[in-house]
Amino acid sequence: MGLKIAFLGTGGIAQTHVSRLAKIDGVQVAGFCGTSLEKAERAAREIAGAKGYADFTQMLDEVKPDAVYITVPPMAHGEAELALIERGIPFLVEKPLGVENGLVQRLAAAIADKKLVTSVGYHWRYYEALAKARELLAESKPGMALGYWMGNMPMVPWWRNQEQSGGQFAEQTTHIVDMLRYLCGEVTEAYAAFAQRSMHEKVEGVTVADVGTVTLKLCNGMVATVSNTCLLPVGHTTGLDLYTDRGIMEIRSTGMKAIERERTTEYRNMKDPFQLENEAFIHAVRTGDTSGILSDYADSAKTHAVTMAANESAETGRAVTI
Ligand SMILES: NC(=O)c1ccc[n+]([C@@H]2O[C@H](COP(=O)([O-])OP(=O)(O)OC[C@H]3O[C@@H](n4cnc5c(N)ncnc54)[C@H](O)[C@@H]3O)[C@@H](O)[C@H]2O)c1
Structure with a gap:
């Protein structure tokens, strides 16, 4: 089954994941959203079939991704996670989960309620x-x-x-x-x-x-x-x-x-821990089998x-x- 992936954040770590996803069969990176349309379009130009967006909700509505990667700086967390929880879309989010504790613990509870598949970028666990x-x-x-x-x-x-x-x-x-x-x-x-x-x-x-x-x-x-x-x-x-x-x-x-x-x-x-991290997440999105994900949101919230x-x-x- 082909999977459509969308990215929020177009910086250094987004590129790390994009290059690993390119090595997994049947995965299409279909959308990028960043702080400006220009940057999102620049990232999208590198991948056939991808489109840049200035608005996250519009990207979700149009791309209808099977999973989303949240690769934004620590202060920019919250709204994106809430939108994905609401829509039941699995996500891989980069560490750290935020800059304060309350929001992160609330998101962890909402994710547990929905039994949503998540992965967090603690890639050292895959070494x-x-x-x-x-x-x-x-x-x-x-x-x-x-x-x-x-x-x-x-x-x-x-x-x-x-x-x-x-x-x-x-x-x-x-x-x-x-x-x-x-x-x-x-x-x-x-x-x-x-x-x-x-x-x-x-x-x-x-x-x-x-x-x-x-x-x-x-x-x-x-x-x-x-x-x-x-x-x-x-x-x-x-x-x-x-x-x-x-x-x-x-x-x-x-x-x-x-x-x-x-x-x-x-x-x-x-082995490349980023490759293993991406493969485990994509496998979980495809099959529901999360056993390969070494770091999910609930666990990372404790770190x-x-x-x-x-x-x-x-x-x-x-x-x-x-
Ligand atoms: N797992 C790892 O080892 C690893 C390595 C590098 C970075 N990271 C993490 O990834 C996150 C991003 O780091 P980076 O190096 O890619 O940073 P970066 O500055 O290169 O890129 C950040 C991206 O987020 C976008 N952005 C900023 N604020 C935003 C907002 N409010 N809404 C949407 N997009 C916004 C920026 O436009 C940019 O595209 C950080 O939390 C960092 O700790 C993890």
């Missing part, structure tokens, strides 16, 4: 390293975790604005929080310290913190700290280290290193709640219970 880490965790007791997102500042204007992006921890480091939850279970408490050290002096309009560290307590008794910075001139460590009674697991986008007393084993990620608790803690100076 082979994560499957291997879960396997090793079944035979070991994790004690603590250290997570990192140490890099430079993405130069899209919305990213440096706290109200529009939610800040680095909610926008980027959410991948690390999500991995921690996926591997080790739920988080119960967050205590965060964030600061502005240099980016606000160098780039106009910076209201986000450029350094931060968050201490987390988990349901299973583990403790973790997840730190991030966007003031570096170069990319550095991005990933999660797990400390267990069998050794250390260093999880990165390239793979995983398992350090044990007798040996150190390196596992390389060979979102952790990052929002961290933001609240950084603002108030107090630990926040989740």
Whole structure:
């Protein structure tokens, strides 16, 4: 059966998904809607049979998509999800789910009521390293975790604005929080310290913190700290280290290193996680079988709640219970 897909948002990550969908048989990207008709038409020109729209409702009415990809910045969520829930149209939405918690939790409840197929762009879950880490965790007791997102500042204007992006921890480091939850279970408490050290002096309009560290307590008794910075001139460590009674697991986008007393084993990620994420979602839309989707809206809403608790803690100076 041929599937028609429409996109809200025409930026970098939209193109990532479009290129993966092109490799799946029987999928037609049929519409793009963005902040201007011109940009939507530019994106549509690249694909035979696609059309650009300035208005999301008009696109839904005309294209009648089988599924929609929501690839807009964090502050632009809400109306699109509500329209899709109302019409019962499955969607894949990029992380983070928004910039505050209330709306996201309301949307999660509405999606559950409708039993709508959703997927959220936590693509790290599709790395082979994560499957291997879960396997090793079944035979070991994790004690603590250290997570990192140490890099430079993405130069899209919305990213440096706290109200529009939610800040680095909610926008980027959410991948690390999500991995921690996926591997080790739920988080119960967050205590965060964030600061502005240099980016606000160098780039106009910076209201986000450029350094931060968050201490987390988990349901299973583990403790973790997840730190991030966007003031570096170069990319550095991005990933999660797990400390267990069998050794250390260093999880990165390239793979995983398992350090044990007798040996150190390196596992390389060979598959494209974005391809796997798209295939799992399209399969679910076609068949109703959602078992391949590793991150749906309900689950992602829990990751979102952790990052929002961290933001609240950084603002108030107090630990926040989740
Ligand atoms: N999974 C990942 O690893 C990953 C990677 C990159 C980006 N992302 C996420 O995807 C989202 C978009 O990022 P991007 O890099 O594509 O950004 P971008 O700035 O390149 O593109 C954003 C797009 O959204 C459109 N847009 C902005 N406000 C809108 C609104 N109110 N209504 C409709 N469209 C609007 C813009 O015109 C643009 O086309 C972000 O939340 C980001 O975190 C995820």
